[in-house]
Amino acid sequence: MTFRELGLSEKVLQAVEASGYTQPTPIQAKAIPEALAGRDVLGIAQTGTGKTAAFTLPMLSRLEQGRARARMPRTLILEPTRELAAQVEESFARYGRNHKLNVALLIGGVSFGDQDAKITRGADVLIATPGRLLDFSERGKLLLTGIEILVIDEADRMLDMGFIPDIERICRLVPFTRQTLFFSATMPQEIVRLTEAFLHNPVRIEVAPAASSPAEITQALVASGPGADKRETLRKQIRASGNFKNAIIFCNRKRDVAVLHKSLLQHGFRAGALHGDMDQRARMASLDAFKAGEVDLIVCSDVAARGLDIPDVSHVFNFDVPTHSEDYVHRIGRTGRAGKPGTAITLVTHLDRRHIADIEKLVGRSIGWLEGASIEDLGAAERTEEFRPRPPAGRPSPPRRSRPAGESRKPHDAGRDRKPSKTNGGKVEHGAPDQRRAQNVANDRPVVGMGEHTPGFMLRPVKLRPKIAEEAE
Numbered sequence: 437m438t439f440r441e442l443g444l445s446e447k448v449l450q451a452v453e454a455s456g457y458t459q460p461t462p463i464q465a466k467a468i469p470e471a472l473a474g475r476d477v478l479g480i481a482q483t484g485t486g487k488t489a490a491f492t493l494p495m496l497s498r499l500e501q502g503r504a505r506a507r508m509p510r511t512l513i514l515e516p517t518r519e520l521a522a523q524v525e526e527s528f529a530r531y532g533r534n535h536k537l538n539v540a541l542l543i544g545g546v547s548f549g550d551q552d553a554k555i556t557r558g559a560d561v562l563i564a565t566p567g568r569l570l571d572f573s574e575r576g577k578l579l580l581t582g583i584e585i586l587v588i589d590e591a592d593r594m595l596d597m598g599f600i601p602d603i604e605r606i607c608r609l610v611p612f613t614r615q616t617l618f619f620s621a622t623m624p625q626e627i628v629r630l631t632e633a634f635l636h637n638p639v640r641i642e643v644a645p646a647a648s649s650p651a652e653i654t655q656a657l658v659a660s661g662p663g664a665d666k667r668e669t670l671r672k673q674i675r676a677s678g679n680f681k682n683a684i685i686f687c688n689r690k691r692d693v694a695v696l697h698k699s700l701l702q703h704g705f706r707a708g709a710l711h712g713d714m715d716q717r718a719r720m721a722s723l724d725a726f727k728a729g730e731v732d733l734i735v736c737s738d739v740a741a742r743g744l745d746i747p748d749v750s751h752v753f754n755f756d757v758p759t760h761s762e763d764y765v766h767r768i769g770r771t772g773r774a775g776k777p778g779t780a781i782t783l784v785t786h787l788d789r790r791h792i793a794d795i796e797k798l799v800g801r802s803i804g805w806l807e808g809a810s811i812e813d814l815g816a817a818e819r820t821e822e823f824r825p826r827p828p829a830g831r832p833s834p835p836r837r838s839r840p841a842g843e844s845r846k847p848h849d850a851g852r853d854r855k856p857s858k859t860n861g862g863k864v865e866h867g868a869p870d871q872r873r874a875q876n877v878a879n880d881r882p883v884v885g886m887g888e889h890t891p892g893f894m895l896r897p898v899k900l901r902p903k904i905a906e907e908a909e
C-alpha cells in the first residue's frame with residue numbers, strides 16, 4: 437500500500453515524501469481514507485504507531501478548501517499535555533509545509549497575548565489543552581461554532597488527568613455536525629461512554645491490542661535493594677547495557693525524579709529531568725537537550741513523559757515499578773519505536789515485587805530476571821531496606837485492592853508525582869513522614885493521622901514552669 441492510494445492531496449503527498457515515509461503505517465492505511473470521506477473515526481492506538489499523521493494528513497487535505505475567520509478556528513485538536521500539543525504543532529509544520537495555514541497553539545504556561553493575537557487572525561488549526569481552551573472560550577475570545585473537525589487525542593490520558601468533564605463541555609460547544617477523530621490507547625468504561633455520547637457512527641480502527649507490549653522490546657527485571665542501593669543498581673545497569681545510545685528513566689514520584697537526577701549528575705552521567713513541577717520552558721529545554729543528544733539520560737515522571745515522541749530511544753529503565761500496570765506498557769513503549777529494537781529494564785525491590793504479577797498478566801508473558809535473580813531473591817534485599825512499614829499490632833493489613841479494568845485513576849493519585857518536601861530540599865530522609873506516607877500508599881494502606889510516625893518534638897520531655905506545675909497538681 438502506498439500513500440497515493442489513500443486519496444490524499446498532491447500537496448500532502450509531496451510533504452509526506454519529503455519526510456521520507458514510503459509506506460503508511462497500519463493506522464494510517466485504515467484511518468486516512470475514512471477521515472477523508474468525512475466519517476467519524478475511533479482509533480485505538482498507542483503513540484509510536486504513526487497516529488499523529490493518521491489525523492494530520494487527512495485534515496491538511498480537507499483544509500485546502502475554505503478559509504478561517506477571526507476567532508473562529510476551523511479545526512480543533514485536544515491534547516492532554518503541553519508537550520503533546522507542541523509535538524502535534526511540529527507535525528503540522530512538517531506535513532503542512534506546502535500549505536499556507538494558520539496553526540495556533542493554546543496551552544498553559546504561555547502568555548495569553550501572543551495566543552490571542554493568533555486566534556484573532558483566524559486559525560485553520562487550533563491545538564489546545566482543555567483548560568486553556570475553556571479559559572479562552574469563557575472570556576469570549578474564541579468561538580467554537582465554526583469547528584469542522586474535532587480531534588480528541590490520548591483520551592485515556594485525559595481521563596487519567598481528570599479532563600473528561602472539560603472534554604464533555606467542549607464537545608457541547610462545537611457544532612453537532614462536525615467530524616470527530618478520536619484516539620485512545622486503551623478503552624476504559626468512561627472512554628467508551630464518551631465515544632457513545634459524542635461520536636456519530638464511527639469506524640472503529642484498532643491497530644494493536646490495547647495494552648500489549650511491542651514485540652521489538654527486550655524486557656528484563658533486575659532485583660535491587662531500595663534507596664541508595666537502587667541508584668547503584670541503576671548505574672550498574674546503564675554501564676552494562678549493550679547497544680546503549682540513550683535512555684528514559686521513569687520514577688513514580690516527582691520528588692524521586694529530582695533526587696535521582698541530582699545523583700546521576702554527581703556520578704558523572706549526562707542527564708536531564710522532566711517532571712510536572714518544572715515550568716514549560718525548562719521542560720522543553722530538557723526534552724530538546726535529550727532529543728539533540730546533549731544528554732543521554734532523561735529522568736521522568738509518568739505524567740510528564742506520556743505520549744512524547746522521542747524517536748530512537750535505545751533503553752527504558754523503570755527505576756520504580758509502576759503501581760498501575762498500564763503505565764508499564766506506556767513507559768516501555770518509549771523505546772522500540774517504528775520497528776527499531778529497544779530494551780526495557782525494570783528495577784524491582786521487595787516492596788514492589790507484587791506489582792510484577794499484574795504487569796506480566798497485562799503484557800501476557802513472564803519477564804525474565806537479569807543476573808540469575810528471581811522474585812524469591814528479593815527477600816535478601818529486605819535486609820538492606822531502610823524502612824518497611826508494618827501494620828500496627830492487632831490490625832491486619834487490608835487486602836490489596838487491584839483496580840478493576842476500566843476503573844479510572846484519580847487525577848492526583850496518591851503516591852504519584854508528589855511535590856518535593858520544602859523542608860528537606862528534596863532529600864529523602866529515612867523515616868521522614870512524607871516517605872512513610874508514600875511507603876504506606878505504596879502498600880495501599882490508608883494513612884491515619886500521622887501514620888506510624890510520631891514527630892520527634894512530641895516525644896521530647898516537657899519541663900513545666902513551677903507555677904504551672906503547681907496548678908497542674
Ligand code: AMP
Pocket residue numbers: 457458459460461464482483484485486487488489745747774
Ligand atoms: P506517532 O505515533 O504519531 O507519535 O508517530 C511515531 C513516529 O513514527 C513519529 O516519529 C513519526 O515521525 C513516525 N512515522 C509516522 N508515520 C510514519 C510512516 N508512515 N513511516 C515511518 N515513520 C512514520
